[in-house]
Amino acid sequence: MSLEALLAPRSVAIIGASDNADKIGGRPIRYLQEFGFTGRILPVNPGRETVQGLPAYPSIADLPEVPDAAIIAVAGQTAVEAIEACAAKGVKAAVIMASGFGETGPEGKAEEARLRKLANAAGMRLVGPNSQGLANFGTGAILSFSTMFIEAQPQDGPVACISQSGAMSVVPYGLLRERGIGVRHVHATGNDCDVTVSELAAAVIQDPDVKLLLLYLETLTDPEHLARAAAIGRERGVPIIALKSGRSQDGQRAAASHTGAIATADRVVDAFLEKHGIWRADGVLDLVQAAELYLQGWKPAGRNLAVISNSGATCVLAADAADRAGLPLAQLAEQTEADLRSILPSFASARNPIDITAALLTDSGLFSRVLPVVGADPAVDMFLIGIPVSGRGYDYPRFASDTADFLKQSGKPVVLAAPQPKVRAAFTELGVPAFETEDEAVAALAQFAAHHELLAASRGGALSRPALATAEKAVEETAFLDEHRSLSMLEAEGLTGVERRLCQTADEAVAFLNAADSPLVLKACSAALPHKSEYGLVRLRLSDAAAVETAFSEIKAGVEDLGHAFEGVLAARMTSGERELVVGGRIDPVFGPVVMLGDGGILVEAMPDTALLLPPFDEADVRRALAGLRIAPLFEGVRGKPPLDAAAVARAAQAVGAVLAAGEGRVRSIDVNPLLVSAEGAVALDALVEVAQGE
Known part of the structure; x- marks a missing residue:
């Protein structure tokens, strides 16, 4: 069902409308009038004839037209009655700002379910309850009471922020506005009773002017819509960054297997986001730190970094930060270094990191000559320019202009690290991403490069719905198959058993x-x-x-x-091999089949070195997962030993995934431990399959 009535309504009713523009029922009216909404605003307040200069109506039934959207700015039973009246009137969508529903416990959840059923039967969608509201600065549809829009002046732009939390919808907005970045969508869905963050993301990412989507998730109960949003984003070239709170275990019963102990809910979220090319931020800073880089539209060819600075200390510190972040310093060609020596003073360093020294004070054109030389070197993928000290006597506006010209010509990522605000401002005004320190600049480059690698490897794919549907029945009683039956079931799907x-x-x-x-x-x-x-x-x-x-x-x-x-x-x-691995899987109640693989043995839970994959996946996906483990070198060959057979491990993992999918949720978990791997193959020595009781 379209969410157009929420994102671009032609008319909006405010139930609980207030003449006080600082109250919850007054803010949306102020914003609609102030930020360019061209549709009709319909205040509903039985005690007033006008609200903020607009005609007011005593009830929803008295409205002169059926509004596309309604804001429910009243509390308790009055809010429930307002939702019922909106459904009866034929309103297409309602934003429920009232709290006291699902967040209070089972009774509140039951009431939400009743309201959702009633609304959907009438063709109405609900946002909330407990929602701060939605804001689309492209259409002026500001159905929100957020104070942030007073504190940080709105500006339409290419970024969208969608969150379950009201605060976490506007905190990224505020940080981006401080950096001069415009934000079009700022939406808070609250309890996700009907319209979820994921569904809203799938709608918003289709906005042709959105270039970056930021999400804050407290729960992820609607992965299908998020997978769809990610697919649209990959097609349109719109990256998605998600901050998912609650990394602790969710308290669900784990299966009596290694898989159940290791494939925790949060790790499954990681696997889902990775599969769909969504970058998972560790905090609010990670959510916004690389925004300027994403908005440039760059497509980095690799991770090799060139550092150029007028300070030797900055060169060293930037190199250290790059090493910590996994950004190798580019090895410049001999000709590149020779060309640089012909430009730089004899006491400068032509090797990467490139120290152009204090000569920058007397030769303002150094950047204009150095940058094209380094940019022509095919080993260089991205640039960090460090200017720790500038100002009086330095022609930093020219430094900025020369850098901006190079940025446009090269098409390669270029960032500045400079502690002085006026120096950064000179660069940002010309479109060069600027950071206060080299650590921040390197972190942004590292995230940007890694996310593009993730997107390049991502294939997306639909969730396994049959297994998911059965898992949602929350079968509690399970039993194990004996080892022989367990191995035989897996062998039928391609596993090699002892x-x-x-x-x-x-x-x-x-x-x-x-x-x-x-x-x-x-x-x-x-x-x-x-x-x-x-x-x-x-x-x-x-x-x-x-x-x-x-x-x-x-x-x-x-x-x-x-x-x-x-x-x-x-x-x-008795069978011999080089390394014991573990392969397993379980049915996650939200995501369906999940497969785990990694280092095995008796310490698999105490010292886990494992990765998770969501079916379907292929051998290349398994190889990428193995490459991220501590034991990855074993698959390349170590100390003269031949590499372990990654293809055989992939076949074992695919067999586990196939059994889980074919079982349509009846197979609850699988544990293959050990999987004995050598250069010639992989043999399962033991297996444990858990099934729903009675299967």
């Missing part, structure tokens, strides 16, 4: 020993005992018939002593 046989007698185990011509492992095979080793029900390196017979008898007796029915002993060939 050679094994389920034996009911010791003679069968001895026969398998003779056929395998290899030492064996014997384990209890019982769905009731998913963690056999904890009960002493595993025997290793059995190489003769007597040892096999003894181990079989001990395991059978151990199972029966624990009060469980004997279901057999699993005999498996």
Whole structure:
């Protein structure tokens, strides 16, 4: 359903309209009149004939026309009655500013659900409750009571800020306005009872004048719309940066597996955002720090940085900051350095970082000559110019002009680091992104480069709806399949499992020993005992018939002593490899199937080195995930050893994803640990599949 009635309404009713422009019911009327709204404003107040110079109406039913949008600026039961009256009138959308609904507990949530059902049945959409409101400075539709629009003068621009929190919709707005960046959309959805941040994002990102979308999320219950927004953003070239609060675990019951302990809700959010090319900010600064770079429309070819400064100390500090941020200093070509030596004083450094020295004080044209030379070097992807001291005697307006000309000609990212406000202002006025310190400048460049790499690798994709739909039933009772059944289920989807046989007698185990011509492992095979080793029900390196017979008898007796029915002993060939990995997966109640892979062994939970992927994914996605782990060098080869088989790990991960998806939510979690990996392949030595009870 279109959200046009919220973003570009032709008429707006304000229920609870106030003549006081500083009250919640008065602010929107002031803003609509002050910031260019050309539609009709319809105040509703039974106690007044006029409000802020406009005719007022006693009730919604008395309005002379059906408004596109309504602002509910009354509280409690009066707000509920106003929503009901708007639905009866045929209003297309309502912004509910009242609180005291879903945030108060189950009863409030139930009331929200009732109002949503009533409104949607009448064709009306709801924003809120507990919403500060929406503001579109492109259309003048300011359906908001935010004080920030008084404190920071609005200016239409290419940025959109959408948030569940009212404060976090306008804090980024205020920071951007301080830096002279215009903001078009400033929306706060409150409780997300109906219209969510994600749905609003999918609508706003289609605005042809929006070039950057900033989001603040407290919950993420509508990933489908956010995935759609990301797809539109990738198509239009509009980056999305999201600040998601609440990185702690959500308290959901974890499956009795490594996967459940490691694939926490917040890590799944990380995986979802990464899959869709959305940069996850760590704080408000990360949300806005690189805005000027995004708005330039640059497409960085890589991360190699050139640093140019009139201070040796700044050169060193910038190089240190770049190293911390993962931005290598570009290795300049010999010809580039030779050309620089012909330009710079003999005591200057022509190597990167390039110290042009205090000669800048007497030769104001140095930047105009140095920048094109360095810019022509194909090894350089981006530039940081550091001017720690300037002012009287320095022609910094020319420095700015020369830099701006180079920025336009090169098409490569260029930023300035300068502590003096007047120097920064000279650059920003000409469109050069400027920062107070080299640390801030480097951080912005690093985020910008990494985000573009993320976007280049992102393929997006729809969520697995069948699995998600079943997971939403919140099945509580689950059971485990025994190891043999678990491995067999995964083998059907392409996993390579260890050679094994389920034996009911010791003679069968001895026969398998003779056929395998290899030492064996014997384990209890019982769905009731998913963690056999904890009960002493595993025997290793059995190489003769007597040892096999003894181990079989001990395991059978151990199972029966624990009060469980004997279901057999699993005999498996002893297998060697270079590294134990873990691969697993679970059904997330919001995102559907999630696959985990990484370093295995007994310390997998205590010292996790793992990555998460959301199906569908391919081998390239798995290789990128492995490249981000501490054990990544093992897949390149270390100390003369051949590289581990990443393709085999990918097949194992894809098998886990396929079982989760095919199970349509009945398979709740999977744990393959260890997956023994070598240069020649990967073999699953053990597996544990958790299913909904009764499946």
